Amino acid sequence: MPLKILVTAKRVEDPESKIKVKPDGTGIVTDGVNYKMNPFDEIAVEEGLRLKEKHGGEVIVASIGTDRSMTEIRAALAMGADRGILVKHDGPLDPVVVSAILDKVLEKEKPDVVLLGKQSIDDDQNQVGQYLAERRGLGQATFASKVESLESEAEQKKQPGIVLSADGKSVRVVREVDGGLVTVDVNLPAVVTCDLRLNKPRFASLPGIMKAKKKPVEEIAAATLGADLAPKVVVKKLSEPPKRQGGFKVADVAELYAKLKGEAKVF
Amino acid sequence: MGNVLIVAEQSGGHLKKASLHAIAAGQAIAARTGGKVHVAVLGKGIGAVATELASFGVTVHAADAAGLEHYLAETFTPVVVELAKGLGATFVGAAATAFGKDLVPRVAARLGAATATEVLGFGGSGAAVTFLRPMWAGNVLAEVDLATPVKAFTIRPTEFPVAPKGAGGEVKAAAVADPGPLPTRFVEFKEVKSARPELTEARIVVSGGRGTKGDFKELEGLADDLGAAVGATRAAVDAGWVQNDLQVGQTGKVVAPELYVAAGISGAIQHLAGMKGSKVIVAINKDPEAPIFQLADYGLVADLFKAVPELREKIRAGKGS
Ligand SMILES: Cc1cc2nc3c(=O)[nH]c(=O)nc-3n(C[C@H](O)[C@H](O)[C@H](O)COP(=O)(O)OP(=O)(O)OC[C@H]3O[C@@H](n4cnc5c(N)ncnc54)[C@H](O)[C@@H]3O)c2cc1C
Ligand SMILES: Nc1ncnc2c1ncn2[C@@H]1O[C@H](COP(=O)(O)O)[C@@H](O)[C@H]1O
Numbered sequence: 001m002p003l004k005i006l007v008t009a010k011r012v013e014d015p016e017s018k019i020k021v022k023p024d025g026t027g028i029v030t031d032g033v034n035y036k037m038n039p040f041d042e043i044a045v046e047e048g049l050r051l052k053e054k055h056g057g058e059v060i061v062a063s064i065g066t067d068r069s070m071t072e073i074r075a076a077l078a079m080g081a082d083r084g085i086l087v088k089h090d091g092p093l094d095p096v097v098v099s100a101i102l103d104k105v106l107e108k109e110k111p112d113v114v115l116l117g118k119q120s121i122d123d124d125q126n127q128v129g130q131y132l133a134e135r136r137g138l139g140q141a142t143f144a145s146k147v148e149s150l151e152s153e154a155e156q157k158k159q160p161g162i163v164l165s166a167d168g169k170s171v172r173v174v175r176e177v178d179g180g181l182v183t184v185d186v187n188l189p190a191v192v193t194c195d196l197r198l199n200k201p202r203f204a205s206l207p208g209i210m211k212a213k214k215k216p217v218e219e220i221a222a223a224t225l226g227a228d229l230a231p232k233v234v235v236k237k238l239s240e241p242p243k244r245q246g247g248f249k250v251a252d253v254a255e256l257y258a259k260l261k262g263e264a265k266v267f
Numbered sequence: 268m269g270n271v272l273i274v275a276e277q278s279g280g281h282l283k284k285a286s287l288h289a290i291a292a293g294q295a296i297a298a299r300t301g302g303k304v305h306v307a308v309l310g311k312g313i314g315a316v317a318t319e320l321a322s323f324g325v326t327v328h329a330a331d332a333a334g335l336e337h338y339l340a341e342t343f344t345p346v347v348v349e350l351a352k353g354l355g356a357t358f359v360g361a362a363a364t365a366f367g368k369d370l371v372p373r374v375a376a377r378l379g380a381a382t383a384t385e386v387l388g389f390g391g392s393g394a395a396v397t398f399l400r401p402m403w404a405g406n407v408l409a410e411v412d413l414a415t416p417v418k419a420f421t422i423r424p425t426e427f428p429v430a431p432k433g434a435g436g437e438v439k440a441a442a443v444a445d446p447g448p449l450p451t452r453f454v455e456f457k458e459v460k461s462a463r464p465e466l467t468e469a470r471i472v473v474s475g476g477r478g479t480k481g482d483f484k485e486l487e488g489l490a491d492d493l494g495a496a497v498g499a500t501r502a503a504v505d506a507g508w509v510q511n512d513l514q515v516g517q518t519g520k521v522v523a524p525e526l527y528v529a530a531g532i533s534g535a536i537q538h539l540a541g542m543k544g545s546k547v548i549v550a551i552n553k554d555p556e557a558p559i560f561q562l563a564d565y566g567l568v569a570d571l572f573k574a575v576p577e578l579r580e581k582i583r584a585g586k587g588s
Pocket of ligand 2: 038064117121125
């Protein structure tokens with residue numbers, strides 16, 4: 001059964017970048033910072049592509065942000081997604097607002113499976129999938145993972161970790177939770193948020209990058225969707241957490257042992 | 268006014284200790300709003316857990332039903348939402364565990380509330396409570412205001428004490444309505460059992476990274492010598508060397524033990540996000556330039572395969588004397 005798959009891709013600071021807070025605490029210093037697709041969303045895109053490769057269908061990538069988020073949409077198209085949706089919003093975004101916008105996108109697109117990252121690595125909220133599922137009255141499977149490791153043969157073969165049921169009415173998802181792995185079945189349409197061990201995202205190929213330029217991307221102004229865009233998580237102030245004092249080196253194991261026993265008194 | 272509802276977590280009739288830190292956070296809010304702390308606990312056969320929770324001086328609402336045996340956000344949400352409404356709770360929270368992070372945003376969505384994740388503390392003044400939380404893998408500390416009548420949150424357990432025992436607690440039965448047809452079904456739980464202490468509760472954590480090349484034997488030995496838990500980096504977990512559940516960092520567990528030993532770990536910001544609150548940090552790495560040394564209290568530039576067995580010998584000799 002072909003699947004209509006909607007994947008979200010947020011533009012975030014590269015996790016390798018050095019993040020510094022502006023002296024007035026109103027934001028972070030963006031000079032010299034690189035941007036890319038949220039790493040968890042790359043995993044979501046990869047999973048979407050694998051599901052499509054197995055079952056047929058379509059992968060739509062949606063991003064909410066300024067024109068600059070077009071780069072992340074193109075990155076997903078270069079990996080193999082079929083078309084894009086850029087919801088333009090040039091104001092503060094939080095999980096309440098993002099899920100309100102995605103709610104409208106889902107209403108219009110009616111996908112069978114919605115794949116999100118489990119968390120954005122800028123605001124680290126880990127909420128949008130859960131909010132979206134509740135808004136639409138859908139089942140949620142957060143922190144999707146799989147039993148096999150990322151070094152396994154199944155991973156080499158690029159099998160999807162999310163398994164469609166024989167009747168095509170639900171998906172089986174293995175969730176990474178405290179103390180182990182939980183398996184759940186979720187009816188379609190389902191909302192799934194992707195964790196790190198679900199897959200290893202592919203790199204875009206050169207032909208993929210060329211093709212991506214010609215794939216359609218619909219641009220929608222957020223204000224036309226009828227969603228409440230008023231921020232609900234209002235950042236009042238940013239600061240740098242206290243730095244830890246460290247950097248002391250010991251010469252050998254004997255000194256380490258002596259310090260731990262005599263100074264730190266840990267044993 | 269300003270009542271607080273904390274959702275406690277239990278598994279198979281055992282209370283999760285993280286919940287006690289969440290209750291303490293709830294008490295900190297209630298002290299400012301003049302409200303009361305209520306605790307919800309859901310599951311099947313949870314009478315003993317409910318009684319245990321009441322010993323912390325709080326009103327416990329126990330939802331005990333067969334349909335709640337295995338946690339699902341879809342079955343827990345309506346129960347918690349009804350409780351929150353009935354109690355006039357304006358703050359709804361839990362510990363920032365996999366359970367809390369899955370459930371609280373869904374509950375919040377139904378209550379029209381905004382949520383703050385991994386809360387480290389509170390700001391603002393009086394009943395106007397703001398939330399302090401990490402962003403960008405702990406590189407930034409943010410003070411956020413939730414601009415909704417009901418405010419939801421998950422707290423980072425290492426940043427709050429355990430709630431003190433107190434008098435005046437009681438257990439009430441919470442109503443469990445038939446949730447109707449469910450979009451989600453529980454299939455199974457594959458638990459990874461370990462004889463070692465739980466990572467987030469251990470006094471000592473011994474962690475290994477890619478530098479172990481998959482050989483955790485000596486580190487596990489050191490952990491056992493010290494009664495410690497074992498942790499790991501994402502690199503070690505992704506490779507399948509240790510179970511997922513042992514990942515420390517931005518997207519794994521956050522720990523703050525008395526002693527954290529990092530062996531064969533470079534010290535990426537995402538890993539530091541999960542352990543830099545530790546009291547004493549030891550780093551063993553053969554690269555003197557590894558970033559982990561910048562925050563280690565005791566850095567040892569050495570091959571872990573030589574240093575760790577040597578350290579174990581010293582510890583064993585020390586115990587004998
Ligand atoms: C979105 C995202 C989320 C992430 N979340 C996490 C997270 O939660 N937790 C986490 O840990 N990482 C996380 N990471 C990954 C993180 O960026 C690093 O890649 C990872 O922590 C590196 O692991 P490592 O230190 O084991 O490996 P490496 O960086 O490869 O370091 C290995 C170290 O071992 C040393 N070494 C090698 N051999 C020896 C020896 N014989 N003796 C002593 N030392 C030796 C080397 O000098 C080196 O410093 C995340 C990354 C992203 C993008
Ligand atoms: N502005 C955005 N555009 C597209 N997707 C987003 C946006 N913000 C959040 N998401 C999605 O929601 C997931 C969880 O984000 P968060 O709840 O903010 O941590 C991310 O991994 C993305 O998949």
